[in-house]
Amino acid sequence: MTALTTTLTAALSARTILIGWLLLPFLTAFLAAVLPPLARWLALLCCLATGAVAAAIQLGGLPPAFDLLGDYGVALQPDAFAAPFLLLNALVCGAVVLDSWRRPMPGPFLLLMVLHGGLSSAFVVVDLISLYVTLEVVGISAFLLILSSRSERSMWVALRYLLIGNSVMTLFLIGAALVYLEQGSFRFEEVAGTSSIAALALLLVGLLTKSGLFLSGLWLPLTHAEAPAEVSALLSGVVVCAGIAPLLRLTSTVPALGEVITIIGLASTVLGLLFALADTDAKRLLAWSTLSQMGLVALAPVAGGIYALAHGLAKAALFLVARRFPSRALQGWATRPLPAGVWWPLWIGSFSIVGVPPLAGYAAKSSLDGALHGPLALAVTLLSVGTAAVYGRLWGAPLSREPQLELASDPGTDPSWSPGVLLLLLALVVLGVVALPWGPALASATATAALVLLGGWGLHRLLEWLRLRERWRLPELERLSDLLGGIGVVGAGLLVILNR
Amino acid sequence: MDPFRLLELLILAAVLASFVGLLLRRNLFLKVLSMDVMGSAVVALFVLVGARSGLRSPILTASGTGTGTGVGFTAWADPVPQAVILTAIVIGLSIQALLLVVITRLSRIDPTLDLSSFETGGRR
Numbered sequence: 050m051t052a053l054t055t056t057l058t059a060a061l062s063a064r065t066i067l068i069g070w071l072l073l074p075f076l077t078a079f080l081a082a083v084l085p086p087l088a089r090w091l092a093l094l095c096c097l098a099t100g101a102v103a104a105a106i107q108l109g110g111l112p113p114a115f116d117l118l119g120d121y122g123v124a125l126q127p128d129a130f131a132a133p134f135l136l137l138n139a140l141v142c143g144a145v146v147l148d149s150w151r152r153p154m155p156g157p158f159l160l161l162m163v164l165h166g167g168l169s170s171a172f173v174v175v176d177l178i179s180l181y182v183t184l185e186v187v188g189i190s191a192f193l194l195i196l197s198s199r200s201e202r203s204m205w206v207a208l209r210y211l212l213i214g215n216s217v218m219t220l221f222l223i224g225a226a227l228v229y230l231e232q233g234s235f236r237f238e239e240v241a242g243t244s245s246i247a248a249l250a251l252l253l254v255g256l257l258t259k260s261g262l263f264l265s266g267l268w269l270p271l272t273h274a275e276a277p278a279e280v281s282a283l284l285s286g287v288v289v290c291a292g293i294a295p296l297l298r299l300t301s302t303v304p305a306l307g308e309v310i311t312i313i314g315l316a317s318t319v320l321g322l323l324f325a326l327a328d329t330d331a332k333r334l335l336a337w338s339t340l341s342q343m344g345l346v347a348l349a350p351v352a353g354g355i356y357a358l359a360h361g362l363a364k365a366a367l368f369l370v371a372r373r374f375p376s377r378a379l380q381g382w383a384t385r386p387l388p389a390g391v392w393w394p395l396w397i398g399s400f401s402i403v404g405v406p407p408l409a410g411y412a413a414k415s416s417l418d419g420a421l422h423g424p425l426a427l428a429v430t431l432l433s434v435g436t437a438a439v440y441g442r443l444w445g446a447p448l449s450r451e452p453q454l455e456l457a458s459d460p461g462t463d464p465s466w467s468p469g470v471l472l473l474l475l476a477l478v479v480l481g482v483v484a485l486p487w488g489p490a491l492a493s494a495t496a497t498a499a500l501v502l503l504g505g506w507g508l509h510r511l512l513e514w515l516r517l518r519e520r521w522r523l524p525e526l527e528r529l530s531d532l533l534g535g536i537g538v539v540g541a542g543l544l545v546i547l548n549r
Numbered sequence: 550m551d552p553f554r555l556l557e558l559l560i561l562a563a564v565l566a567s568f569v570g571l572l573l574r575r576n577l578f579l580k581v582l583s584m585d586v587m588g589s590a591v592v593a594l595f596v597l598v599g600a601r602s603g604l605r606s607p608i609l610t611a612s613g614t615g616t617g618t619g620v621g622f623t624a625w626a627d628p629v630p631q632a633v634i635l636t637a638i639v640i641g642l643s644i645q646a647l648l649l650v651v652i653t654r655l656s657r658i659d660p661t662l663d664l665s666s667f668e669t670g671g672r673r
Contacts, residue, residue: 121629178633185640192647201658205667208577208651212584215644216571219587222637223564226594229630230601528668529580533572 063111067127070102071173074166078159088158092146095165100139102169106132124236125173130301133354134172134287134294137361138165140476141286145279148369148469156197156280164190164283171291176235177225177252180295181218184259187291188214194280195272206275213258213268213532220540221255224248237295241303249306250543254536256299259292261343263317264526264535270324271527273336278372281332285339286365290357293346301350309546310347313539315428317344322435326512327523331377331443335367338439342402345429349420352413359413359480363398366473370394383445390465392448394474399440401477403505404433405498406491409477412484415494430501437505438512556597563590577655577662581648588641595634599627 074095081088105111106127113128127135142165146158167186174180188211195207225235227248232239243249254265261269273284300306321341325334342360346353371377375385387395401410414433418426485491526535567590570583603624652662659666 178636182636182640185644189644189647196651201655204651204654208648208655211644211648212580215641215648216568216584216587219584219591219641220564222591223561223594226591226598226630230598235633529664530572533568537568537572 064115064117067102067111067115067125068117070098071125071166071170073098074162074169078162078166081158081162089146089150092158092162092165093143095162096139096143096146099135099165099169100143102127103132103135103139106135123179124175126175127173130298130350130354131172131294133358134290135169137290137358138168138172138287140473141283141361141365144365144369144469144473145282146469147472148282148467149279150468156194160190160193160197161283164194164288168287168291172294174295175237175298177221177228177237177240178235181222181225184291185215185218187288188218188259191280191284191288194283195276197280198277202275206272209268209529209532210272212529213536216533217255217258217265217536220251224251224255227251237299237302240299241305246544246547249303249547250540252299253296253306253309253543254540256292256296257313257539258536259289260296260347261289261292261340262347263313263320263344263539265539266317266340266343267526267535268532269340270333270336273339273368274330274332278368281336281371282365282368285336285368286361289339289343290361293343293353293357296347297350297353300347305547309543311425312546314344314347317341317347318432319344322432322439324523325439326435326442329379331374331379331382332368332371334379334439334442335364335371338402338436339364341432341436341439345417345432348425348429349417352417352420355416356413359401359409359477362473362477362480363401363408363410366394366470366477367398369467369470369473370398379442382442383447386447386449388449388465390467390470392446394470395443395446397474397477399443401481403437403440403498403501405502406494407478407481407485409480409484411494411498412481415484415486430497433501434504434508437502438508439505441506441509442513553597553601557594560590560594560597563587563593575664577652577664577667580664581645581652584648585641585645588637588645592634592638592641595630595637599630599634602627 077091077095081091102111106113106129111127113126115125115127117123117125142161145161164187167183167190171180171183171187174183192207192211192214195203195210197203224247227245228240228243229235231243231245231248240249240252257263258265258268260266269289273281276284296310300310318341321337321339321344325337325341328334328337339360342356342364346357346360370391373388373391375387397408401408404410404414414429417429421429486494525531564587567583567587570586571580574580574583603626605624605626607625607628655667656662
């Protein structure tokens with residue numbers, strides 16, 4: 050009996066659990082292909098496992114670093130930095146599974162599980178090559194998920210996504226080779242010692258493009274807006290984090306990158322806000338807002354995880370309800386009533402992104418404020434006003450008063466409240482309430498949030514008035530050559546800035 | 550000039566050329582082909598990095614020294630970049646295949662595969 054217990058404890062060492070958890074999505078993906086009726090339960094199991102690992106990391110139940118197979122092996126770091134990203138991965142994938150519980154999911158569940166596994170791995174790896182492999186796995190499965198609607202439009206969007214993604218990852222590999230040439234290792238911490246500016250610039254171009262930042266992220270709005278709703282939720286919720294999490298890890302180990310990432314983050318936020326304010330399509334507005342929020346995530350590695358978590362949960366909920374918008378056009382948005390299952394998630398999700406106190410977005414904003422100082426913190430608050438103005442465009446729609454009518458018109462196709470959206474909203478509220486500061490700090494936080502909301506609403510009304518007077522158009526930046534040119538410009542700019 | 554530097558420069562020139570091709574070609578198929586050229590250049594770069602310390606494969610023999618010819622330890626090739634690039638070759642090949650399948654489907658819309666027939670711009 051004791052022998053059995055010792056064997057069990059030995060077998061269930063933290064290392065075995067971790068490897069099992071990383072392999073689980075791929076095993077269940079295979080099983081789901083063989084046994085389709087079990088697919089939903091297996092996908093849910095993967096998400097639960099990831100959530101449990103995130104909780105175990107937070108509680109200190111797992112050692113923060115592993116070396117597999119000795120000196121030339123792969124190192125994994127399931128540390129406190131990875132925990133929010135893993136939790137985000139678990140919640141968003143879980144919500145998508147729950148959301149499509151009674152409906153056919155676009156694309157097979159197999160792809161969702163492979164995507165989930167690739168993302169989990171991307172958050173814990175700490176060397177350039179493993180990162181390359183996981184990002185390509187994520188990219189290929191996201192490509193296939195975008196393709197799942199099989200329309201001509203989606204084929205073009207998916208082709209664009211994979212072509213850009215693979216090209217920048219090839220550039221990333223060149224950077225990795227240059228680092229290896231000098232340092233003899235692919236570990237992140239060795240990147241700090243490299244003297245090759247070109248290597249740093251190439252690595253950054255790869256990661257910046259994958260995380261949808263600034264000009265190299267111009268592929269993002271069209272891709273996220275044209276994908277099916279569930280896939281958009283996955284893309285905007287977690288897939289962008291597969292680029293930004295390693296980027297933040299790299300920034301925290303390579304001090305030389307801090308300044309340039311801050312500049313790019315701010316530029317990305319402003320760019321995303323401008324285009325979100327000018328766009329005429331609700332899903333594209335959400336996608337541009339992702340580009341701008343990712344810029345804020347990039348500002349501080351310490352607060353990036355919690356910010357990405359709060360943003361990903363809210364954005365996934367918004368994209369999941371976007372399927373049931375009466376129309377995607379923002380023109381005349383205020384005249385079309387929304388059912389309660391859309392109206393409430395829209396308000397709660399956008400309030401969280403703006404940073405209103407009882408929600409997770411507020412906790413993220415305050416931890417970002419704590420990590421920044423001086424003019425940068427002020428700039429973030431001013432940018433929140435812009436974010437409020439962006440979402441102000443979605444707040445005009447009234448709540449529909451006839452839920453019965455809606456149910457009768459299409460019985461059984463869509464429940465009026467999607468369980469996946471409920472899960473995400475619950476997570477937003479719970480995470481926010483847990484992190485809420487009680488006492489006088491709460492009052493000042495509420496006052497700031499109220500000011501931001503008022504300012505945002507005022508800006509929105511002002512812009513609405515301007516929009517009525519004349520159609521102001523921003524340059525069209527989303528042709529394939531623009532995207533590639535943007536990547537080239539960002540790469541050249543990085544070379545110049547890092548060379549100073 | 551150091552032959553290693555020369556080869557490295559040639560490879561980087563190939564990468565640059567492929568990026569220019571990716572940027573300027575109007576034909577989708579040629580764009581994907583440019584991407585493949587870039588991939589091949591990266592494979593060449595990794596092989597070069599692996600060969601910077603020597604060309605002999607570091608294989609253990611029964612005597613345990615690795616080489617019987619007395620060439621010395623310094624002439625061994627570095628196996629790590631070669632092992633790493635194998636994965637990248639496989640990934641590159643599969644992505645190439647996926648893109649070509651999509652291009653085959655897209656060629657029903659426009660058999661000449663010109664970029665402008667697919668791009669309706671960002672707005673719908």
